[in-house]
Amino acid sequence: MSKKAAPDPSRRSETARRAILTAALDLVGEVGYAKLSIEGIAAAAGVGKQTIYRWWPSKGALLFDAFLTLAGEGDDGQSAALPDTGDLAADLKLVLRATVEELNDPRYDQPMRALHTEIVHDPALAADYAKRLDEPMRELKKERLRSARDAGQLAADVDLDVAVDLLFGPVLNRWLQRTGPLTAEYADQVVDTALRGLRPREP
Amino acid sequence: MSKKAAPDPSRRSETARRAILTAALDLVGEVGYAKLSIEGIAAAAGVGKQTIYRWWPSKGALLFDAFLTLAGEGDDGQSAALPDTGDLAADLKLVLRATVEELNDPRYDQPMRALHTEIVHDPALAADYAKRLDEPMRELKKERLRSARDAGQLAADVDLDVAVDLLFGPVLNRWLQRTGPLTAEYADQVVDTALRGLRPREP
Amino acid sequence: MSKKAAPDPSRRSETARRAILTAALDLVGEVGYAKLSIEGIAAAAGVGKQTIYRWWPSKGALLFDAFLTLAGEGDDGQSAALPDTGDLAADLKLVLRATVEELNDPRYDQPMRALHTEIVHDPALAADYAKRLDEPMRELKKERLRSARDAGQLAADVDLDVAVDLLFGPVLNRWLQRTGPLTAEYADQVVDTALRGLRPREP
Amino acid sequence: MSKKAAPDPSRRSETARRAILTAALDLVGEVGYAKLSIEGIAAAAGVGKQTIYRWWPSKGALLFDAFLTLAGEGDDGQSAALPDTGDLAADLKLVLRATVEELNDPRYDQPMRALHTEIVHDPALAADYAKRLDEPMRELKKERLRSARDAGQLAADVDLDVAVDLLFGPVLNRWLQRTGPLTAEYADQVVDTALRGLRPREP
DNA sequence: AAGTAAACGAGACGGTACGTCATGTCTTCGG
DNA sequence: CCGAAGACATGACGTACCGTCTCGTTTACTT
Known part of the structure; x- marks a missing residue:
């Protein structure tokens, strides 16, 4: 029925696949996104262009795959869970500071x-991103907040999704739009400010 | 001394300028950003390519200018200030709901x-954006928050910039990343959740 | 010692061979020579590309083979000899007119x-062509001329190869280069002129 | 009316044009026709591919142009006319031997x-060739034959086009198809045989 | 009013990258 | 173990735009 014969994944060359993903990530770091070309990736990977077009529908999908695959291997297994020392503010600051650091790392920034x-x-691609990257991370964050709520450190009626957005949204925004310096201090401020309201009222 | 003879702004053709800005905005709505080309804008505006390259350093700058100029004319004069009825939550919800609506409007979404x-x-471009679009808007928002703080509806030690980020960051993020539906309800939730902490503790 | 393992002809699939030759001839008629591809032939024949590369060294060789094999089957046995009614001019015109007709037939023209x-x-390939197609045909033609010479209808010292070239060359040329219409009349003219010579008869 | 805006010939760069024609002719001699690519010509000429596609509809047209232009410059003015010493056979042999020599010259052979x-x-392209190359040459040849006919060296009723075909066709054919060695002797034989005719002289 | 200088429309130029197609080689699988 | 199927590296195809560079042609501003 379909116009295009779908390629057979069982015949796929793992060598080529890894070379492409690695080259893509390397190149985006070297030359930046604007100058990133399929042509260049193919050349750097020692691969025919068709091999890229055969397996990825768009540059974004390739980039995402590169990101996911190669990042996923840094974690042996998975990032498991957020720290839970009982001190919610401290734990969140730790995580948010790490995020800030990562976003400031040139190796991560460009890709x-x-x-x-x-x-x-x-x-x-956004949907794919939401499902495969954002959601798992969000789940970990919500898990930590749920634990805090159970410990009475969070108002019972807080929507956890909104809480996550409140905590992490500002940092991501400042990074993307460069509306201000992205520092550990800012991270702390965001946590403090956000939490002050997320905490239950004192009697 | 300078390599490039700077063009003389006094001789600039207002007709060409407006045609280019209009064409740019129209085209980005029609064909999307990815397929937007200087070549196409020039053709649509009935203008030589050089006339674009003469006055704008990049596609982004042109787009930004188009955005600013043509949007700025909708406001007769300027947006003045945010509403201040005395009810902070209601006022913020009004503004944030308007923002949501705008972001959902296809005419604004693409550009x-x-x-x-x-x-x-x-x-x-980010710096330009920060200075000419983000900062003025941010100032208006901060003005409203400052008024609220003076009225005792906000904690005295809250950093207003962080407060603005907390209120508007989540909405912008959800729009950009499509991590969830962007609705008026979400706007309300964000305001409520953020404010609960921004308010002073009750005794 | 040899780099290339020679394929074993005894194991060759006759089905595949015929399918390929047929497909090649069909395709060259359909899409023309410029768009004729090994890829396309393999697909049309329901055969792997390698099967073609294994047995033919070049597209030309395949085409030649297709031509020879499938055309050779139209003749049951072989064309035997040219007509010999005793009237050399008439016989040559008959043959040359037939040639003209064949060359004008779209089914033969493209291949x-x-x-x-x-x-x-x-x-x-030219050598192969000369040996397997041109020479046998040329031999038949020379045979007819030899018979004419024996009958005193041809000058005794005429080189038969040159004679054949004089008779058939012009027609082939006009076909290849389209320098003029290729008609039966032209064929007759060539025969008459070649036989008579360009010089006037001496008294 | 037309879909495509035709390029303006008055703005054409003569430098680019000559570089392309020269490169085309050089390359076809170096790498042969089969490996001749527009890409390669553009690179060798130091020219963008589009500059070739803008001005020539096909590789053949470009080649033809290259041939015509660059060859036409060897002749200062034009080839004027064929030699006319009064001895038709000798003059024709001279011309045909020159043709043979040219066809055997590797510099001319490939292109x-x-x-x-x-x-x-x-x-x-064939029509273009017929009009711009074949016909002028043919006219020169016919002119010589006409002069011979007026001098009573040619039968009065000979069709001059057929005569030209008879004289030059065999040589061209032997060259194209390599059905035999292309020598001066062959040229002489063709002239003699064509002039004399295949039939024996009547007593 | 004539002269001049700059911005204008047009578009050719040398290039880069696109996405598709064909090449000839190599690997995997089923009969 | 041959042949089909098809993934692979290579590289040409023709197209779209890039940003630069002339070309005349307006369109102001001098003189």
Whole structure:
């Protein structure tokens, strides 16, 4: 029925796949997103262009895959869970400071910006991103907040999704739009400010 | 001394300028950002390419200008100030709901996404954006919050910038990343959740 | 010692061979020579590309084979000999008119042009062509001329090869280069002129 | 009315044009016709591909132009006319031997073969060839034959076009198809045989 | 009013990258 | 173990735009 014979994944060359993902990530770091070309990735990976077009529908999808695959391997297994020392503010600050540090790391900055650019314009990729990257992370964050709520450190009726957005949204925004310096201090301020309201009223 | 003879702004053709800005905005809405080309804008505006390259340093700058100029004319004069009925929550919800509505309007969605894409990758443009669009708006928002703080509806030691980020960041994020539906209800939730902490403790 | 394991002809699939030859001839008629691809032939024949590469060294060789094999089957046995009614001019005109007709037949035109193109650029193929197609035909023609010479209808010292070239060359040329209409009348003229010579009869 | 805006010839860069024609001719001699690519010509000429596509509809047309332009400059002015010493046979042999020599010259062989290949498959190009190359040459040849006819060295009723075909066709054929060695002797034989005719002299 | 200088429309130029197609080689699988 | 199927590296195809560079042609501003 379909016009195009779908390629057979069982015949796929793992060597080529990894070379492409690695080259993509390397190149986006080297030359930046604007100058990132399929042509260049293919050349750097020692691969025919068709091999890229065969397996990825768009540059964004490739980038996302590169990101996911190669990042996913840094974690042996998965990031498991957020720290839970009982001190919610401290734990959140730890996490948010780490996020800030990562976003300031040039190795992560470029590829992440590239990925976000694609997401902004490609709803399909955005959906993929939401499901495969955002949601798992969000779940971990919500888990930590749930534990805090159970410990009475959070108002019982707080929507956890909104809480996550309140905590992490500002940092992501400041990074994307460069509306101000992205520092550990800012992270702390956001946590403090956000929490003051998330905490239950004192009698 | 300078390599490039600077063009003389006094001789600039207002007709060409407006045609270009209009064409840019129209085209980004029609064909989307990815397929937006200087070549196309020039053709649609009935203008030589050089006339664009003469006056704008980048596609992003042109887009930003188009955005600013043509949007700025909708406001007769300026947006003046945020509403101040004395009810902070209601006023913020009004503003945030309006923002949500605008972001959901297809006429604004495409050009805004385009602009944000450029901002993500062009620090110079980001600075321009921060100064000419973000900061004035932010000032209005802070003004309203300041008034609320004076009225005792906000904790005295709250950083107003962080407060603004907390209120508007989540909405912008959800729009850019499509991590969830962008509704008036969400706007209300964000305001309520953020405020609960921004308010002073009750005794 | 040899780099290439020679394929074993005894194991060759006759089905595949015929399918390929047929497909090649069909395709060159359908899409023309310029768009004829090994890829397309393999697909049309329901055969792997390697099966073609294994048995034919070049597209020209395949085409030639297709031509020879499938055309050779139209003749049950072989064309035997040229007509010999005793009237040399009439016999030659008959043959040349038939040639003209064949060259004007769209079914032969495309494949023959394709074959000639390859011959022009591939000396090996040209040699093959000379030996397997041109020479046998030429021999038949020379046989008829020899018979005429014995009958005193041809000058005794005429080189038969040159004679054949004089008779058939002009027609082939006009076909290949389209320098003029290829008609039966032209064929007759060539025969008459060649036989008579360009010089006036001496008294 | 037309879809495509035709390029303006008055703005054409003569430098680019000559570089392209020269590169085309050089390359076809170096790498042969089969490996001749527009890409390669553009690179060798130091020219963008589009500059070639803008001005020539096909590789064949470019080749033809290259041939015509650059060859036409060897002749200062034009080839004027064929020699006319009064001895028709000698004059024709001179011309035909020159033709043979040219066809055996590697510098001419490759480009000419390339051109002929294109002609075989491209009727438009064939027409162009007939009009701009074949016809002028043919006219010169016919002129010489006409002079001979007036001098009583040619039968009065000979069709001059057929005569030209008879004289030059065999040589061209032998060259294109390599059905035999292309020598001065062969040229002489063709002239003698054509002039004299195949039939024996009547007593 | 004539002269001049800059911005204008147009678009050719040398390039880069696109996404598709065909090449010829190599690997995997089923009969 | 051959042959089909098809993934692979390579590289040309023709197209779209890039940003630069002339070309005349307006359109102001001098003189």
